[in-house]
Amino acid sequence: MKTALGHLRVLDLSRIFAGPWATQNLADMGAEVIKIERPKKGDDTRAWGPPFLKDAQGQETRDSAYFMAVNRAKKSVTLDISTKEGQDIVRELAKTSDIVVENYKVGDLARYGLAWEDLQKINPRLVYCSITGFGQSGPFSELPGYDYVFQGMGGLMSLSGIPEGMPGGEPMRAGVAVSDLITGMYATSAILAAIEHRHISGKGQYIDLALLDCTVALTSYMAMNYFLSGVVPKRLGNAHSNMVPYQVFRVADGDMIVAVGNDSQFISLTKVLGVPELGTDERFNAPGQRVRNRDVLVPMIAEILLKKNMAEWVELMDAANIPCGPINNMKQVFENEQVIHRNLKRSLDHSAGVQAPAVASPMNFSDTPIQHKHSSPILGEHNTEVLEKILGMDAQKIQELKDKGVI
Secondary structure: OOOOOOOOEEEEEOOOOHHHHHHHHHHHOOOEEEEEEOOOOOOHHHHOOOOEEEOOOOOEEEEEHHHHHHOOOOEEEEOOOOOHHHHHHHHHHHHOOOEEEEOOOOOHHHHOOOOHHHHHHHOOOOEEEEEEOOOOOOOOOOOOOOHHHHHHHOOHHHHOOOOOOOOOOOOOOOOOOHHHHHHHHHHHHHHHHHHHHHHHHOOOOEEEEEHHHHHHHHOHHHHHHHHHHOOOOOOOOOOOOOOOOEEEEEEOOEEEEEEOOOHHHHHHHHHHOOOHHHHOOOOOOOHHHHHHOHHHHHHHHHHHHOOOOHHHHHHHHHHOOOOEEEOOOHHHHOOOHHHHHOOOEEEEEEOOOEEEEEEOOOOOOOOOOOOOOEOOOOOOOOHHHHHHHOOOOOHHHHHHHHHHOOO
């Protein structure tokens, strides 16, 4: 079966999350991704558990759920790039690769002769993507940082959490590493754009991506709200800055989301709630009016919603095309009939001799579908395959590299 990127080879020098997320996207679309890991230890996230995958004998492997979430469909090669032999192998792999992705500190790979300036000389068609916390330039460029730091510095945490002054009111990070995730997605887009440009120019190029930049970009309309108003946005909990009602409401048996995005939906909601007069009330008959008068409107809606349970309200609102829904935990997510229909939970072959669970790629192609071939690799699983087939090494040379601790 053909794939969208089956003609591309990726040399993945990245670790942790943002870089591996980008290269997993490329692997999902069919690219051959060769993940370079440290001998014996591997990617830090292999140890970020529990939970860990259990093998066919029920014993814990060295692969955490965290590692498996961002490294499926890749080939693992262990390599000590601090050695001359390791550096030579990277250069040889770079000669036949289309893409390099790395997230070392600024200047680290230059010390090994593996920076963009070095590798593009031996492969001018190479697309080289560097992912760092703060980018390749600026006063903070050499500082380290994790996702949590950038959610704070980039403004996301100032927008997330219970409003100031209320019980428990403090900035909150997102429940997943969104700075890493969005940087990985920007990296995927940028890499594919550079590959497309290569079709025209015949040359690769360098991509400089920073977690801070990507997180700031993610603030999107909240940044624009600030630019246009001069007012620093405050935390609104589960409410929305520009749409009302668009939040969590308590109902008779729990909590549900009501998300009204336009006037027609608001009019429909007022009818479902039994208060159609609110749909023409001058205080609420336009999006801006509902935002300005949220302190009046929201308590009215909240009082009415307490009179029925969630199933009743969802049925009524679905029939009226009003966006709404429950707040599912992970168990409920994967029991949802739509999630089941979309086949979002998969079981993939793993070399530990078991079927490993995975969340499917959300990308659906008509002609080049995602194949979800296999789970994340065992550390060093593809050493011999890659060194023999791509670099033409014989068994004696490979054993010599093992003995020296290079692989």
